[in-house]
Amino acid sequence: MRYIYKLFMIALALTLGACTDLNVKPEGSFGAAELFTNPEAYEQYLAKLYGSFSLTGQDGPHGNGDIGIVNDEGFTSYIRAYWKAQEITTDEAVLSWTDAGIREMHEHTWTSENQFVRVLYYRIFMIIAYSNDFLMQSTPEKLSDNGISQDWKDKIEIYRAEARFLRALAYWHALDLFRNIPLLTTITADLPTQVAPEVIFNFIVSELEEIEPIMVDPKLNEYGRADKAALWMLQAKLFLNAEVYIGQSKFTECITACNKVIGAGYALNNEYATLFMADNHTSNEIIFALNSDGKNTQSWGSTTFLVHAAIGGAMSDDIDVNGLPYPDEELNEYGVNGGWVGLRTTRTMVEKFGIDPSNPDDPRAIFFTEGQSIDIADIGEFTDGIAVPKYVNITSTGVLGSDGTHCDTDYPLFRLGDAYLMYAEAVLRGGAGGDATTALSYVNALRERANGDTSGNIIQSDLNLPFLLDERVRELYWEGTRRVDLVRYGEFTDQGIWPWKGAVAEGITTESYRDIFPIPASDLIANPFMKQNTGY
Numbered sequence: 001m002r003y004i005y006k007l008f009m010i011a012l013a014l015t016l017g018a019c020t021d022l023n024v025k026p027e028g029s030f031g032a033a034e035l036f037t038n039p040e041a042y043e044q045y046l047a048k049l050y051g052s053f054s055l056t057g058q059d060g061p062h063g064n065g066d067i068g069i070v071n072d073e074g075f076t077s078y079i080r081a082y083w084k085a086q087e088i089t090t091d092e093a094v095l096s097w098t099d100a101g102i103r104e105m106h107e108h109t110w111t112s113e114n115q116f117v118r119v120l121y122y123r124i125f126m127i128i129a130y131s132n133d134f135l136m137q138s139t140p141e142k143l144s145d146n147g148i149s150q151d152w153k154d155k156i157e158i159y160r161a162e163a164r165f166l167r168a169l170a171y172w173h174a175l176d177l178f179r180n181i182p183l184l185t186t187i188t189a190d191l192p193t194q195v196a197p198e199v200i201f202n203f204i205v206s207e208l209e210e211i212e213p214i215m216v217d218p219k220l221n222e223y224g225r226a227d228k229a230a231l232w233m234l235q236a237k238l239f240l241n242a243e244v245y246i247g248q249s250k251f252t253e254c255i256t257a258c259n260k261v262i263g264a265g266y267a268l269n270n271e272y273a274t275l276f277m278a279d280n281h282t283s284n285e286i287i288f289a290l291n292s293d294g295k296n297t298q299s300w301g302s303t304t305f306l307v308h309a310a311i312g313g314a315m316s317d318d319i320d321v322n323g324l325p326y327p328d329e330e331l332n333e334y335g336v337n338g339g340w341v342g343l344r345t346t347r348t349m350v351e352k353f354g355i356d357p358s359n360p361d362d363p364r365a366i367f368f369t370e371g372q373s374i375d376i377a378d379i380g381e382f383t384d385g386i387a388v389p390k391y392v393n394i395t396s397t398g399v400l401g402s403d404g405t406h407c408d409t410d411y412p413l414f415r416l417g418d419a420y421l422m423y424a425e426a427v428l429r430g431g432a433g434g435d436a437t438t439a440l441s442y443v444n445a446l447r448e449r450a451n452g453d454t455s456g457n458i459i460q461s462d463l464n465l466p467f468l469l470d471e472r473v474r475e476l477y478w479e480g481t482r483r484v485d486l487v488r489y490g491e492f493t494d495q496g497i498w499p500w501k502g503a504v505a506e507g508i509t510t511e512s513y514r515d516i517f518p519i520p521a522s523d524l525i526a527n528p529f530m531k532q533n534t535g536y
Contacts, residue, residue, distance in 0.1 A: 036137055039152040045134050046159045049166050050224065052127050053078045054290045054302040054411070061298035061406060067122050069522070070115050072099075077301020078127065079290055079411055081120040083480050085177060085517070090482040091348035091498035092473065093388075095309070096341060096380045106379060107503035108493065108510035112518035112536050121520050124174045125184075131167035132187055135160060161214035165226045165234070168207045172238055175200045175245055176484060179516045180533055193529045198246045201238070208235055218264035223281055223291070224410075230288035232260040233414035236422050241488050244515075251431030258423040259433065261287065262442075266416040268449050271396070272364050275415065278335060278408040279395040285417065289410040294393070294403030303409040306391040306478070311339025312382035314371040315389065335393030337404035344385030345477075347374050348498040348507075352473045357386045362474050364450045366390045376499050390478050417446055417475050425468050436460060443468075446475055465489070487515050511535060 035041050056076045057065035065073040075081065087093040088105050095102055101117075104110040110117055136142075138160055143153050174181045175197060182192030183199055208231055218229035236257035242250035267284045269275050275283060281291070292303050316339055345367075354361030358369040368387035376384040391409055393401035401408040420442035427434040440463050447456040458467070469489050472481065486492035494512045502508035513535025524530050 036142065037146045039148050039156070042134075042138055042152075042156050042159055045137070046163060049127065049130055049134060049163055050291075051297070052123075052130060053166075054292065055297060055299045056301060061300055066126060067119070069122060070119055073300070075099075075116070076119050076123060077299055077305065078120075078123045079480075080301035080305045081116060081123055082173060083306070084116055085120055086480040086483040087478060090486060090492070091346050091496075091501075092477050092482045093343055093345055094376060094379050094385055094500065095343055096312075096382050098380060103379065103503075106500050108501055108514050109503055110514075110517065112521040112524070112532065114518075117517050118520040118522060120517075121174075121178060121523065124170050124177075127170045128167055128174075128184060129187065131163045131170070132185060134163045135167075135185075136187060138163075158214060158216060161211040162226050164207050164211050165215065165231055168204045169234055171200055171204050172234060175204070176241065177517050178519060178533070179245070180519070180531070182530075191527045191529050194531060201242070201246050204238055205235075218287075219266075224289065226288055229261050229264045229266070230414055232257045232264075233287055233419065236261065236419065237484075240422050240426060241484060244488055249430070251426040251429045252433055253431075254426040255423060255431045255433040258419050258426065261416070261419040262423065268416060268445060270449070272450055273366060273390075274396040275412060276366075276391045276409060277396050278393050278399070278401045279397070280410050280412065283412075283415075285415050286410070286412045287414040287416065287419075289412050291410050292407050294401050294406040294408045298403075298406040302411050303391050303393075303407045304405070305340075306343075306411075307334060307336055307389075307393050307407050307409065308338065308340040308405075309342035310344075310387060310389050310391070311336070312341030313368075313387065315339060315368050315387060333392075333394075334389055335401045335404075336407070341382045343388065344372070344376075344382065345388050346376060346385060346499045349473060349477060350374055350386050352470050362450060362456070363452075364474050377505065379500055388478060412479065418479075418481070420446060421468065421472055421475060424463065425465070428463070428465055428468065436463070439463065443471060446471075450474075 052066065054077060056073050057063060062073040065076060067076050070076065084095070084105060088095050088102070089108065094106055101110065101114040104114055105116060138156050140153070143156060148156070179197050180194045181200060183195045183203055184192055212228060212231055215231055216225075216227045218227050221227040236254050239250035239254035239257060242248050266287060269283055269285045274280065275285060280286060281289070290302060291297070311334060315333070350357045350365075350367070353365035357365070357367045357374055360367065366389060368389055371383055372386050373384050374386055378384050391407075393407040393409055423434055424439035424443050427436055427439040437460070440458070440460055443463060444454070444457045447458070448454055450456060469485060469491075472485050483492060486496060493510045493514045495509065497507040497509060499505060499507050502510050513533070516533055518533050518536035519530055524532060
């Protein structure tokens with residue numbers, strides 16, 4: 001079992017309560033003064049912060065959830081909600097289910113009452129609230145008052161830096177998705193007010209700069225915890241999108257951060273598909289992952305959602321061989337005991353890999369085509385759209401995951417392949433500190449990994465911004481980057497067309513205000529100081 005989630009299981013004793021109020025302080029079954037005299041409580045609380053990005057409550061896979069604003073606790077998994085916002089609003093994914101609000105996400109018709117938007121908003125600010133409380137409970141003064149030894153104080157200083165990193169990560173997502181948000185760094189009863197996007201942006205920048213010297217060096221922290229390389233990746237993401245957020249170019253800063261990541265000793269996996277298998281925790285390419293353990297960290301989110309929801313139609317023939325229960329005596333294709341008949345992709349994405357989905361030009365296309373139509377006449381019909389079993393609950397050596405329902409595969413939030421592509425884009429956009437030749441070598445490294453040789457390599461004149469946008473699809477599809485990329489390129493709303501965008505089968509453009517999501521109506525009702533984003 002991986003380190004951080006050993007701690008999470010202990011952290012359940014903290015019994016942190018549900019949070020739908022941005023200012024609510026997590027409740028404990030013990031008073032803080034009693035609880036935090038035990039130094040291990042700080043370690044356990046940190047594990048809760050990490051776990052909140054994947055898990056949904058205290059009694060996995062469901063029960064005693066962190067937030068209770070929807071009927072299905074599985075919806076409230078942070079990465080599941082984040083993935084939907086970044087993927088099913090684009091050409092990369094459609095979802096056949098009929099839950100209220102899900103079609104609105106495909107069709108760009110969501111409102112401030114959409115339950116998926118609401119879950120994402122409150123989950124982000126719940127993590128911010130937990131982080132703020134952790135930082136309030138672990139000040140040097142509190143540690144001294146609680147009789148914490150110097151050895152533990154030194155450890156907790158690093159824990160505090162990691163909590164600030166996780167808070168900065170949540171704030172980046174909040175800035176990207178909602179833009180006009182409050183800045184909360186303490187637990188208070190006062191109603192928050194929104195601040196300008198520049199304030200949030202500068203806060204994230206300063207936080208990361210301040211904690212960088214304290215963070216553990218790359219690859220030296222326990223697996224599942226953030227280090228300096230994760231921090232540099234977050235900086236690169238923030239700077240690459242700065243023009244969108246604050247109207248200022250930060251491509252030089254992006255290149256600086258990417259150079260730090262690339263120089264930190266990571267290497268590409270030999271095989272692309274192994275990045276998304278049940279033993280991807282052994283990868284030297286993944287920089288920061290949200291960990292999964294099928295036996296010990298069960299939820300209906302993260303890769304459990306991504307594996308199961310992508311299986312349906314004729315794919316089910318590969319799941320339960322000869323009617324045997326999981327794990328069966330013969331190897332099944334996906335490492336799970338059933339499919340949820342949901343996720344597929346559109347013709348627009350498929351054609352980034354070539355015209356024929358059954359024989360793609362690029363080997364990174366992990367498609368299932370038997371019985372599937374490339375065109376989508378009905379989003380609710382699983383066989384309309386090409387299936388994408390990119391994530392599987394089986395190891396690179398063919399060993400089934402530890403559980404047939406809940407997956408062992410970690411969600412790769414940051415990896416080296418993305419750093420290569422961000423470097424190349426920042427160079428093309430005029431950033432200093434990099435060069436076009438190096439950018440070309442990074443892109444070709446990814447293409448060589450995909451093809452197994454140099455047959456797919458491009459030349460310098462091929463490397464331009466439109467090519468890179470398509471290359472990001474080929475390398476990073478279904479990894480939660482597509483909406484961010486389309487917004488940066490100006491092709492998410494009033495430019496760019498794909499099937500069912502705008503509630504039309506062939507797709508239409510949509511209103512530019514939908515580049516960000518609305519503040520949930522429930523939050524506006526609760527807080528009269530909050531104002532709705534323009535257009536909603």
